[in-house]
Amino acid sequence: MIEAVQDNPILVEVTRGALVESCHRGAVAIVDADGRVLLAAGDIQRPVYPRSAVKALQAIPLIESGAAEAFGLGQAEFAIACASHSGEEVHIATVRALLAKAGLDESLLACGAHWPMSERASRELTRNGKSPTAIHNNCSGKHAAMLVTAVQLGLVPRGYERPEHGVQEEIRRVISQICGVALERDEMGIDGCSVPTFALPLAALATGFARLACGRGLENKRAGAAQRLMRACFAAPHLVAGEGRFDTMVMRRLGDAAFLKGGAEGVHCAALPAPGIGIAIKVDDGTKRGAERVLYYLLARLIAGADQALAAELAGDIRNWHGDKVGTIRPAPALKAAVRALPRQAATPAAVQL
Amino acid sequence: MIEAVQDNPILVEVTRGALVESCHRGAVAIVDADGRVLLAAGDIQRPVYPRSAVKALQAIPLIESGAAEAFGLGQAEFAIACASHSGEEVHIATVRALLAKAGLDESLLACGAHWPMSERASRELTRNGKSPTAIHNNCSGKHAAMLVTAVQLGLVPRGYERPEHGVQEEIRRVISQICGVALERDEMGIDGCSVPTFALPLAALATGFARLACGRGLENKRAGAAQRLMRACFAAPHLVAGEGRFDTMVMRRLGDAAFLKGGAEGVHCAALPAPGIGIAIKVDDGTKRGAERVLYYLLARLIAGADQALAAELAGDIRNWHGDKVGTIRPAPALKAAVRALPRQAATPAAVQL
Numbered sequence: 001m002i003e004a005v006q007d008n009p010i011l012v013e014v015t016r017g018a019l020v021e022s023c024h025r026g027a028v029a030i031v032d033a034d035g036r037v038l039l040a041a042g043d044i045q046r047p048v049y050p051r052s053a054v055k056a057l058q059a060i061p062l063i064e065s066g067a068a069e070a071f072g073l074g075q076a077e078f079a080i081a082c083a084s085h086s087g088e089e090v091h092i093a094t095v096r097a098l099l100a101k102a103g104l105d106e107s108l109l110a111c112g113a114h115w116p117m118s119e120r121a122s123r124e125l126t127r128n129g130k131s132p133t134a135i136h137n138n139c140s141g142k143h144a145a146m147l148v149t150a151v152q153l154g155l156v157p158r159g160y161e162r163p164e165h166g167v168q169e170e171i172r173r174v175i176s177q178i179c180g181v182a183l184e185r186d187e188m189g190i191d192g193c194s195v196p197t198f199a200l201p202l203a204a205l206a207t208g209f210a211r212l213a214c215g216r217g218l219e220n221k222r223a224g225a226a227q228r229l230m231r232a233c234f235a236a237p238h239l240v241a242g243e244g245r246f247d248t249m250v251m252r253r254l255g256d257a258a259f260l261k262g263g264a265e266g267v268h269c270a271a272l273p274a275p276g277i278g279i280a281i282k283v284d285d286g287t288k289r290g291a292e293r294v295l296y297y298l299l300a301r302l303i304a305g306a307d308q309a310l311a312a313e314l315a316g317d318i319r320n321w322h323g324d325k326v327g328t329i330r331p332a333p334a335l336k337a338a339v340r341a342l343p344r345q346a347a348t349p350a351a352v353q354l
Numbered sequence: 355m356i357e358a359v360q361d362n363p364i365l366v367e368v369t370r371g372a373l374v375e376s377c378h379r380g381a382v383a384i385v386d387a388d389g390r391v392l393l394a395a396g397d398i399q400r401p402v403y404p405r406s407a408v409k410a411l412q413a414i415p416l417i418e419s420g421a422a423e424a425f426g427l428g429q430a431e432f433a434i435a436c437a438s439h440s441g442e443e444v445h446i447a448t449v450r451a452l453l454a455k456a457g458l459d460e461s462l463l464a465c466g467a468h469w470p471m472s473e474r475a476s477r478e479l480t481r482n483g484k485s486p487t488a489i490h491n492n493c494s495g496k497h498a499a500m501l502v503t504a505v506q507l508g509l510v511p512r513g514y515e516r517p518e519h520g521v522q523e524e525i526r527r528v529i530s531q532i533c534g535v536a537l538e539r540d541e542m543g544i545d546g547c548s549v550p551t552f553a554l555p556l557a558a559l560a561t562g563f564a565r566l567a568c569g570r571g572l573e574n575k576r577a578g579a580a581q582r583l584m585r586a587c588f589a590a591p592h593l594v595a596g597e598g599r600f601d602t603m604v605m606r607r608l609g610d611a612a613f614l615k616g617g618a619e620g621v622h623c624a625a626l627p628a629p630g631i632g633i634a635i636k637v638d639d640g641t642k643r644g645a646e647r648v649l650y651y652l653l654a655r656l657i658a659g660a661d662q663a664l665a666a667e668l669a670g671d672i673r674n675w676h677g678d679k680v681g682t683i684r685p686a687p688a689l690k691a692a693v694r695a696l697p698r699q700a701a702t703p704a705a706v707q708l
Contacts, residue, residue, distance in 0.1 A: 001369070001372060001373070001374065002372060002373045002374060003374055004364050004367050004374040004377040004686065005374075005377070006364070010358050010360075013358050014619075014640065015355070016403060016543035016544070016551075017403075017541075017542050017543030017544065017551075017553075018355060018356060018540055018541050018542065018543065018553065019355070019356045019401065019402075019403060019541070019543060019553055020355065020356060020357055020358040020359075021402075021403055021543070021619055021640070022619050022620065022638060022639055022640035023358040023359070023638055023639065024639055025379070025639075047373065048373075048375075049370060049371075049373060049375055110676075111675060112674060112675025112676045112677075113675060114675055123480045126477045126480040126481055127480055127481060127483070129481070137675060186372055187371075187372050187373070188371050188372065189370035189371030189372065189373060189375070189680065189681070190370070190371065190674060190678070190680040191674065191680075192674045192675055192680075193674065193675060194674050194675070194676055194678070197370075197371075199371075199372065199373055265368075265375055265376050266376065284376060284377055284639075285376055285377065285378055285379075285638075285639035285641055285644070286368065286375070286376035286641075287639055287640075287641060290639070320466060320544060320545065320546045320547065320548050321465060321466025321467060321468055321491060321546055321547060321548070322464075322466045322548055323466075324544070324548070326543065326544040326545075326546075327543070332358065
């Protein structure tokens, strides 16, 4: 058992009135494609489960297998393969299209059912007297992509979610290579959607995102596959998450300056193509609000103009049920200090400017 | 500004596969009615906002004002005044009854609207084409009690939620006396439901719950009011929270061995009448899962038979969407060590036995 992390710094403070009411500890790594660490806060060598943050890496075999050409897949299908979608109508339709192109149907999805993350979609389903099925699971696009990959590889689709299935073994091999660490079965967990999630150091996860960002350190074919996936997400940020969700809002505002992907339990990653750097965050307590605030602050410092572009929608206000501001979510001193120490090469205005 | 707490211990670990994936730090105080500290983990002198955990203390003026007799209030109305209810039909009906007895109606509620915490109630509302109003707010019972108290005290009800209103001033005076600390305006925040919440040390909060538990340290009239409120909650634990909620489930199982009340941002309190002790917990990161797990563990150790009574429903399993167990939420070594050091007087089987 890999034990709890003991001394990561406080990265985010939640204030109300006269108090810092709550706070979030964690670790952050900003790394380039050669694995050079540009920023480290907390323990970035401790293994963490990447959860849904690596969906874009899990989707690489979909392209490398040749499934994209064989089944005529387009950008929308690539984006939904990388998504933790909100279960809106457009998400469901895109997952169904992806499955249909390979002659598959949604009864094969092994992700389990939950209500759509979109409140509107969830209420619409209720009004129509329906209950959610596996297609509404935020991971159904990833699962559809795994099924399509299995078909293309000539494997039996059923059982595709199990660690020993060829698709999961291929994903493990690909992520190991991209991140530069061997993912091991004895550091495996089972994700909420039933597929394996393999622990890896935050620094390696950030390295993987730097390589996704710029292709450096990857063979040409893989770099091309990574580019296609990331470009598909830039073209349709709504498909990657959904209305009102952090990743969608930020990618809409920042154009192709940053690819973002959050995962469960406070994991969040980003790939910045222009400077060719990767960011990986793990908040110790597993809260999304902590991880999103760290990433917001890093993007605002790394990308010229991002602060103004994001501030209106993502100001970090805590509001009561009347909508009055009663507090804030803000970067803590340790995070500010780490960012001040960031070398200039990570964020030259010439390299990344909106 | 009271700054973030720096070095509270890890109280709870969240595991998945081979890793402690996440963890929750915090502080815990177990105190008797004389303010003697029986267990301290973390900084129990740092002020925290008690949020909804003190609803039973906020309800004391309802009884002390004479409103209970004047308007013929019963146990159900007392319980809903202390509740963070789920917005089920029975909760809504009880809040309406409380208001109606004093000739008030729900248009006066200043708590703001949110969807019922009960998923069933929330979906039912949607199916009926309705949207939530202030009556569905989990705090509407508390707000109704404040309105009724205002009427009984001869105050203008409108504006009852503001810090300078007589009802809020009376609540501040009462909680200051019960907890033995002066609550100050300059350590005030505004709660999600728009009423003031005053910061106080965790040790003082636990002292208040010890006095609520056994009446010691309170004048007779106040001790009687506290008893009436707590007994009303024991008689109707369903009204205090709702179906599937932690406080309701535990109080159902433990009879009158413990009164429990959770608040936002990881605050949780309990009053144990037989040994006359109070428990106050604040999880640094504000997560409910952390606070509930700490309290579960303390109750299982303090109340003979509680472990068996609670284990079936509250085992602390983490499950995927298929319902398979993939991890656990468990007490961390520091919490276990603190409990081992607890003096025997806090938990003699003779004093508290189911």
